[in-house]
Amino acid sequence: MSDTPTRDDRPAGADQMLPIDGNPAEQPQADTPARGYTDEQKYRIFNKEFMPHIDSMYNFAFRLTTDEDDANDLVQDTYLKAFRFISSFEQGTNAKAWLFRILKNSFINDYRKKSKEPAKVDYQDVETTYNSEDAETEHTVDLRAESVSDLIGDEVATALNSLPVDFRTVIILCDIEGFTYEEMAKILDIPIGTVRSRLHRARNLLKEKLRDYASSMGYKEESDE
Amino acid sequence: MQTSLPSSSPVIPQSATKEHCDHQVDCLKMIQLILDGEATEQQVAKLKIDLESCQPCIKMYHLEREVKELLAKRMEKRCCPDELVATIKSRILSFS
Numbered sequence: 547m548s549d550t551p552t553r554d555d556r557p558a559g560a561d562q563m564l565p566i567d568g569n570p571a572e573q574p575q576a577d578t579p580a581r582g583y584t585d586e587q588k589y590r591i592f593n594k595e596f597m598p599h600i601d602s603m604y605n606f607a608f609r610l611t612t613d614e615d616d617a618n619d620l621v622q623d624t625y626l627k628a629f630r631f632i633s634s635f636e637q638g639t640n641a642k643a644w645l646f647r648i649l650k651n652s653f654i655n656d657y658r659k660k661s662k663e664p665a666k667v668d669y670q671d672v673e674t675t676y677n678s679e680d681a682e683t684e685h686t687v688d689l690r691a692e693s694v695s696d697l698i699g700d701e702v703a704t705a706l707n708s709l710p711v712d713f714r715t716v717i718i719l720c721d722i723e724g725f726t727y728e729e730m731a732k733i734l735d736i737p738i739g740t741v742r743s744r745l746h747r748a749r750n751l752l753k754e755k756l757r758d759y760a761s762s763m764g765y766k767e768e769s770d771e
Numbered sequence: 772m773q774t775s776l777p778s779s780s781p782v783i784p785q786s787a788t789k790e791h792c793d794h795q796v797d798c799l800k801m802i803q804l805i806l807d808g809e810a811t812e813q814q815v816a817k818l819k820i821d822l823e824s825c826q827p828c829i830k831m832y833h834l835e836r837e838v839k840e841l842l843a844k845r846m847e848k849r850c851c852p853d854e855l856v857a858t859i860k861s862r863i864l865s866f867s
């Protein structure tokens with residue numbers, strides 16, 4: 547075998563535009579043009595386009611599951627699925643977004659139920675609650691930039707982990723992984739407008755958590771609610 | 772991909788006078804679009820005008836930028852363990 551998978555460094559310009567074809571987390575769609583890659587081509591794609599994203603994928607998996615063993619399993623399952631359904635990936639398109647979408651779907655289908663996260667809030671519940679009190683969600687959080695700037699990474703991570711998983715997800719994708727709204731819409735299978743509003747809500751929740759940290763550390767906030 | 776965060780805020784004069792903003796939530800949404808690199812030129816221009824006079828929006832802008840930078844730079848990045856990379860590689864090779 548001339549082209550065995552190796553762990554490459556991330557190539558420049560690895561973030562081409564979508565589309566993401568097919569949905570490997572389920573069955574490949576009937577209308578997905580199956581690409582007749584040879585074995586050698588498959589390994590080359592896997593090697594050059596998939597493996598460079600493995601650290602980002604692992605980081606995403608760990609942020610979703612908040613557990614190293616689960617993250618290991620999730621990343622492994624995702625890469626095996628990606629290889630199995632490689633014919634529904636179009637060479638040269640956005641491999642990172644394609645892989646993230648598979649990982650996200652695997653997480654929802656296989657891991658969410660047994661997830662060890664303490665706050666098991668279903669997104670549906672959260673969404674319903676939030677929509678029913680729109681005035682409450684459409685607000686700003688009173689917090690000063692100066693008190694945030696003293697927080698350390700662990701505190702930010704804890705605050706992020708305490709958010710319901712769907713809110714956590716949009717923040718990870720946008721602020722940590724740097725996906726565009728359009729890419730996020732495709733990874734999450736939701737409209738761009740929903741990406742925008744979910745991000746807005748997620749950030750409000752995160753700022754509330756950060757405010758709790760900041761105030762527990764004794765920073766004085768200007769408002770006293 | 773997204774454009775990088777503006778390294779300095781738009782015009783922030785000391786003379787910002789407006790203590791209250793009547794459309795703070797809309798301003799916040801626009802601030803987020805801009806920091807995410809998703810705003811149109813029109814939206815950027817509109818916010819710049821607001822930031823020249825509106826005290827609460829200036830504060831929001833700084834806070835949003837700070838939180839975004841915190842997430843991007845201060846969170847620990849987990850790397851994939853080498854054993855997992857090896858396992859995946861060997862599993863893939865046994866596929867064909």
Ligand SMILES: [Zn+2]
Nearest residue numbers: 792798825828
């Ligand atoms: Zn304003």
